[in-house]
Amino acid sequence: MTLETLSTNRSHGGTQGVYRHKSATTGTDMSFAIFVPDNPEGAKLPVLWYLSGLTCTHANVMEKGEYRAACAQHGVIFVAPDTSPRGEGVPDDPDGAWDFGLGAGFYVDATAEPWAANYRMRSYVEDELPSLILRDFPAADMTRQGISGHSMGGHGALTVALRTPDRFRSVSAFAPIVAPMHCPWGEKALSNYLGEDREAWAAYDACALIAGGARLPDLLVDQGEADSFLEEQLKTHLLAEACEKAGQKATIRMQPGYDHSYYFISTFMAEHVGWHAERLKA
Numbered sequence: 001m002t003l004e005t006l007s008t009n010r011s012h013g014g015t016q017g018v019y020r021h022k023s024a025t026t027g028t029d030m031s032f033a034i035f036v037p038d039n040p041e042g043a044k045l046p047v048l049w050y051l052s053g054l055t056c057t058h059a060n061v062m063e064k065g066e067y068r069a070a071c072a073q074h075g076v077i078f079v080a081p082d083t084s085p086r087g088e089g090v091p092d093d094p095d096g097a098w099d100f101g102l103g104a105g106f107y108v109d110a111t112a113e114p115w116a117a118n119y120r121m122r123s124y125v126e127d128e129l130p131s132l133i134l135r136d137f138p139a140a141d142m143t144r145q146g147i148s149g150h151s152m153g154g155h156g157a158l159t160v161a162l163r164t165p166d167r168f169r170s171v172s173a174f175a176p177i178v179a180p181m182h183c184p185w186g187e188k189a190l191s192n193y194l195g196e197d198r199e200a201w202a203a204y205d206a207c208a209l210i211a212g213g214a215r216l217p218d219l220l221v222d223q224g225e226a227d228s229f230l231e232e233q234l235k236t237h238l239l240a241e242a243c244e245k246a247g248q249k250a251t252i253r254m255q256p257g258y259d260h261s262y263y264f265i266s267t268f269m270a271e272h273v274g275w276h277a278e279r280l281k282a
Contacts, residue, residue, distance in 0.1 A: 049080075108122050
């Protein structure tokens with residue numbers, strides 16, 4: 001699992017890198033971006049994961065997310081994986097739709113064919129990539145991790161954290177899909193990747209996990225009120241209701257005038273990085 005360097009660039013007193021490796025989990029080449037602020041030899045920095053949304057790769061947040069200045073200020077490493085396996089032979093939506101298949105792995109481990117061989121983004125994000133970061137980036141302090149994400153990636157951040165409560169000190173999201181069992185995007189993805197047994201879907205639904213007893217140390221969510229996906233796909237009110245009913249600590253902010261784009265994400269990114277940094281102090 002040797003890393004291939006695709007690019008490195010100096011930025012905000014740190015190094016923005018993009019790397020590729022052969023993944024045993026997905027059976028494909030996988031790429032990811034990582035920003036490492038300058039640090040003294042032997043220093044350890046906390047790690048903030050960012051999971052991207054439908055159609056995205058690592059490049060969307062890297063080019064438009066505006067996180068590097070805040071990460072350099074707070075001394076936080078920022079890791080952005082891809083959203084799905086890619087390459088020749090990897091199955092895609094048979095109708096060519098953008099909301100399923102390539103770029104839309106939904107951070108699940110698929111069990112249904114033909115998806116099961118490659119679409120194993122849950123294990124990639126939870127196991128393989130963290131092991132690689134630990135091995136190849138000595139400044140990464142894997143005892144201090146936070147996670148965030150946008151839309152499908154917000155769903156991923158919430159569910160990964162809820163399933164692994166001892167791993168993350170901080171969790172946030174931008175416009176997350178909070179109840180994929182009850183929205184068109186989620187129903188399409190989960191039924192195809194996992195089959196029709198809805199009980200199996202619950203491991204990938206933040207509201208269902210919270211209702212089942214899973215908890216987070218804290219939670220910050222920003223959602224644009226002008227987001228065209230809010231009512232049908234994102235259903236932020238369901239997360240607010242689930243947290244209130246369960247006594248889960250959460251700050252869920254509706255932001256007037258903001259949509260689903262990176263104009264929205266970049267506006268609040270520095271605040272999220274600072275929020276995580278406060279909770280990731282040694």
